[in-house]
Amino acid sequence: MFRNFKLVPNIIFGRGCFSQMDEIIDKQRNNKDSWVVFVVDDVFKGNTMEKRIPVHGNDMLLFVNVEDEPKTNYVDDLTLKVKAFLPFLPSAVIGIGGGSTMDLAKAVSLMLTNEGSSTLYQGWDLIKHPAVYHMAVPTLSGTGAEVSRTAVLTGPEKKLGLNSDYTVFDQVVLDPELTKDVPRDQHFYTGMDCYIHCIESLEGTYLNEFSKAYGEKSLDLCREVFLGNHPDSADKLMMASFFGGMSIAYSQVGACHALSYGLSYVLGTHHGIGCCITFDYLDEFYPDGVKEFRTMMEKCGIELPRGLVKTLDDEKIEKMITTALGLAPLWENCLGKDWQTIMTRDKAKSLFLKM
Ligand code: NAD
Ligand code: ZN
Numbered sequence: 001m002f003r004n005f006k007l008v009p010n011i012i013f014g015r016g017c018f019s020q021m022d023e024i025i026d027k028q029r030n031n032k033d034s035w036v037v038f039v040v041d042d043v044f045k046g047n048t049m050e051k052r053i054p055v056h057g058n059d060m061l062l063f064v065n066v067e068d069e070p071k072t073n074y075v076d077d078l079t080l081k082v083k084a085f086l087p088f089l090p091s092a093v094i095g096i097g098g099g100s101t102m103d104l105a106k107a108v109s110l111m112l113t114n115e116g117s118s119t120l121y122q123g124w125d126l127i128k129h130p131a132v133y134h135m136a137v138p139t140l141s142g143t144g145a146e147v148s149r150t151a152v153l154t155g156p157e158k159k160l161g162l163n164s165d166y167t168v169f170d171q172v173v174l175d176p177e178l179t180k181d182v183p184r185d186q187h188f189y190t191g192m193d194c195y196i197h198c199i200e201s202l203e204g205t206y207l208n209e210f211s212k213a214y215g216e217k218s219l220d221l222c223r224e225v226f227l228g229n230h231p232d233s234a235d236k237l238m239m240a241s242f243f244g245g246m247s248i249a250y251s252q253v254g255a256c257h258a259l260s261y262g263l264s265y266v267l268g269t270h271h272g273i274g275c276c277i278t279f280d281y282l283d284e285f286y287p288d289g290v291k292e293f294r295t296m297m298e299k300c301g302i303e304l305p306r307g308l309v310k311t312l313d314d315e316k317i318e319k320m321i322t323t324a325l326g327l328a329p330l331w332e333n334c335l336g337k338d339w340q341t342i343m344t345r346d347k348a349k350s351l352f353l354k355m
Contacts, residue, residue: 005250006165008147013174015235018137021094021173022054028091028133035059037082037090039105041066041097041139049139049178053096060090066100069270072155075104075118079111089113093134098190099143099152099271102136106151106167109134118162119155127164135171139178141237142190142272144197144245146172152271159265159323174242176234188226188300189272191237192293195222196275197244199289200254204333207251215247226296254334255285255343259351262324266316267308277304281354285334309352321348 012020025036035058042063044050055061062078082090089112095105109131111118121127136146145152149168150161161167179187198219201211221240225233259282260274269277276297283290297304309317325331325348331339 003250006149006168008169008172010171011174012172013238015175015177017173018052018175018178021135021137024171024173025054025092025094025135030091033058033088034091035085035088036092036094037062037108039064039078039093039095039097039101039108041101044096044139049096058085060085064097064101064104066097066104068268069100069264070103070107070151070153072118072122072153075107075111075153078104078108079118082108082112089132091133093132094137095134096137096139098138098140099145099193102138102143102145102169103151103153103161105134105136106131106145106169107153107162110151110162110164110166118153119157121162121164122153122155122158122160124163125165127162127166129166131166133170135173136169137173137175137178138238138241140182140186140190141176141179141234141241142192142194142244144194144241144248146174147242147245148249154265158326159261172242174238176232176238179234179238184300185302186272188297188302189270189276191222191226191240191272192276192279192296193272194218194237194241194244195226195293195296196256196279196289197248197253198222198240199286200256200334201244201247201251203286203289204251204254205336206333211247211251214243215251218243218247223292227292227299252329252333254330256282258324258327258330258334259348261327262320262322262348262352263308263355265323266312266320269308273304276302277308277355280304281351306355309355317349317352320352321345324348324352 037060093109095102113129150163152161198215201215218240221236256279260278
């Protein structure tokens, strides 16, 4: 079976295009009672970005905290806050921030029209009703969350996204100027998320010309950003993120993402840094990619934390292994159909113990 891939229908790109957002949102305001929810990373609270958000009349400015990556109970609380204004649903939900904020915006827009807790929809194609119109405004480049059909959530039982065609944004606003204040380390970690998406897609057994076309271009852009010295690297990384997302959407990620999910489920390690910590020990699977990653790390002066796992008790390590090995398609993409004979629990444990 071939995947019938749902694309974001509208994209605007360019420095300063954030200013056109008001005009774009206005098309969703169908009557005088229409209102919009802005889901905004609270890092922007009180600064110039907050003043630029085109809030009108009854619109809601919902600041979100992403110190912890999105959890199902946080999504449920945010949804209740918006539902306090029912019977009228908002006409649009706009997410302004990095991958975490974009995923929160996707999840809230879905949960406004689908009954019950978001935990019920962690999985594939469980969402029953279309979401409220939703828009992404990335302020940090790399995750590809702006283009993907998932909103990654950690729930009481699992870390798993709301994967559905309804999850895909209706509009994406790509303004590279918005990323100018991202801290240096974060820029590297989230940028490497994109680099690793490309390596895992291009080195995977699921590779096809669709994924290859996007993955190769994204990889070139990552190299220009992290090995070169370009004045317009913010523009390049924003497009690399988008193309990297397109590449994995039609293939899959691999060993690094599977293991980093285990790390993050047990230790709460954030996605970008978790992928970097993991990738550094995967020479065996991605020799050229890991070598180049280390060169990028050195050029950017990044030191990764070490020794996170060996002091943990066995129960936690076992939970990490179970989480990582539960992601069968990622392993199949990396190692082929017989992946279970290669990536045994012992093998996964030996990799975790190095981290
Ligand atoms: P993030 O959104 O968690 O943000 C990281 C940090 O950067 C936060 O402190 C945030 O406040 C700050 N930040 C964001 N923009 C900033 C700016 N312009 N200036 C200053 N600070 C800024 O980081 P991320 O790496 O973009 O996203 C990670 C999340 O994305 C994880 O929750 C992960 O699960 C998810 N993810 C989702 C997908 C998907 O397809 N849906 C793919 C990959 C990752
Ligand atoms: Zn990723």
